[in-house]
Amino acid sequence: MKRLFTSIVMMSAMATAAFAQQAIFNQNKVTSPVLNTNGTVTFNLYAPFAHEVKVTGDFLPKQTIESPMGKWEIDGIEALKRDENGLWSFTTTGQLDPELYMYKFQVDGVDVLDPSSIHRSRDVRMNMSNFIVTREAGDRGDLYSAHNGTPHGDIHQLWYDSPTLKTTRRLSVYTPASYRTSKEKLPVLYLLHGMGGDETAWLELGRTAQILDNLIAAGKCKPMIVVMTNGHVENNAAPGVDGPLTLVEGGITNPEAVPQRATPHLEPLAVKNDGRGSGFPESFPDVQKFIEKNFRIKKGAANTAICGLSMGGYHSFMISQLYPKNFGYVGLFSAAISMSGGQQSTYDLLTSDKNYKKRIGKLFSAQPKLYWIGIGATDFLYEQNKDYRHWLDEQGFPYEYRETEGGHIWRNWRIYLTEFTQKLF
């Protein structure tokens, strides 16, 4: 049997790979990343024919660079050193805090996933390797991990009709472990992604299922259904998962545009396709109708929350105004408040267009239980959110405010989800 077993493993390794490459790789038994006993982390890549290997990721201190639009924060980047056998390595200078980290190699200038790790996250066009550091129960790395013995909720990927958009679209739903074992109706959180994401982003990068499983098991948040939509009206579904991948003459979507997406509509859309999710807020009643029909939920504003990050924060800002009686809880995570505006400041936008005062006034007159704003101190949307808070203060509309370190990053959005869900229902 040993021979057969070996041959199946080898076939598995060779099925889609060049044999020599894999054989060399396996001979060298590369492990990466490695958590060292002193708490540092080492990254290894076997690349004997490469001339330069670097690693970049959010585990490294941010760098500030100059761009045509001003200063930007980007992930740090470090060179790996080659040993005499062609193994390249880099070790962090200090311990890493408990967290989910993203990284990738650059081999002679080209992005490469870590071939020694199976842990990868997709954010539409970007693929990153990832790893979690955890030191003790309850720390952030622990919260983002699945645990044996903790009841796990289920994930559903469903298609719904959107008469408003005149098409069928996909969404993801998290139902907590108790949903299948009890007959109880549950409240609903609508959780919206950013411009780079789709209906899988909050699951892959946001660790929504793990956070909810762990918070619910610890009694820190109420069991709830979480609905993750796809706010890009120009796409039916997340790329690759369900899309027609058919090549068309002249090649697939030009990558210079908004991050590429799959599952394009074959029929003309009923709304303008601008890559910013315009038209999605107006179609939101289709989502709510679908969820109310297909899941055992508690209805009404007291049992309904909406929140989202960046573009999804803008969507939450708009949807809660358009349907002010539907939501008792609203969360804006690093929200692009001015997304539909022009060159003017957010404050000028809000004061010059009286619709905002009228609609947001209606929302606050219904006395929502929570209007929550979270943003990082170095987020490029900080000023927009400052303007918005200033405007809300002037109107006398009450909200909760949370400011964290750092910028427009998933680390913050996982923190906001963790805090926001504990305040719901």
Place this chain on the structure above:
Amino acid sequence: MKRLFTSIVMMSAMATAAFAQQAIFNQNKVTSPVLNTNGTVTFNLYAPFAHEVKVTGDFLPKQTIESPMGKWEIDGIEALKRDENGLWSFTTTGQLDPELYMYKFQVDGVDVLDPSSIHRSRDVRMNMSNFIVTREAGDRGDLYSAHNGTPHGDIHQLWYDSPTLKTTRRLSVYTPASYRTSKEKLPVLYLLHGMGGDETAWLELGRTAQILDNLIAAGKCKPMIVVMTNGHVENNAAPGVDGPLTLVEGGITNPEAVPQRATPHLEPLAVKNDGRGSGFPESFPDVQKFIEKNFRIKKGAANTAICGLSMGGYHSFMISQLYPKNFGYVGLFSAAISMSGGQQSTYDLLTSDKNYKKRIGKLFSAQPKLYWIGIGATDFLYEQNKDYRHWLDEQGFPYEYRETEGGHIWRNWRIYLTEFTQKLF
């Protein structure tokens, strides 16, 4: 607004990438792959600092190589040519047949996904870019694509208790579009992955949801529930999706072993962990019990099918013997019949251990409606399946046999799924 919009797109691009890299990439507007008007396909990679770029994938003719175990078929590999700006290209010599193809680049010896394509498939440790070629309605590429206007089934990812394994495990379930709109009970197909896979393999690489959606919509197969388990008892769930990614001292799983997996059990397993899915067949009643409890299904052998590829073919071979009254339809796709055996031939294994005759005899005495065997003519498991057919012939046990071109590849397994499902229920 244009300025804000641009800045969000740029932030999105830069969030986890080095700025210079992305800026160069975007300036060059690389599109890849490109279907040319003459039906050839061009692959492009912008890599000005690379010294050698190759492409490998199943769209190229297979190569035969010598290995310590004899001759093996592997994917072809071709060199890309660099232009004066650092853009590397390769164009196929002929048209490609309608199909889902997998490919990757090798940059100075290191595997690289196509950064210009968002279409990617994961098979545990391997990530490949992919594309579908289709020419007309009903061809293979068309069958593997999602279509607007075709009713789409739902995907569920659920955790179930396995008292036999003393743990909680995850599985995927496809429910057809009619499942939510009617109250009808449906038959069940259990669909098992190979040694390199997990509960997502048949969805990602097998295109199960698209194939079933399209066949059902065309009236070519009955609406059915499809259950995709994880046959590796040493893991709870697919890597990354739900696992604790915690690093442990000394690094994560050594990659020289069976392809790495995540979500390891924290508690000792009730069965031996050998990386071959041993112990899974004995735990299968836990799966059936869970499905019968949580889905609206028709019970009994006439409404229950099981099939699987490679290791999953072995599992189907074993599970159908262990529980002969449970399955009216059995499908072995490129099955590793001898997986539990020793060095002896499959024929000798089946004749020397009388349990096979006894158990398989029980299965056939219940007169299953279909016992189906499919294998590629150059599959490395061909002899095993030939031996098994010989043995079945001697016993007088009836089966259907399907032989295709090629070897131990997903292209064949998608064909087998397409043909097998049309014979069910």
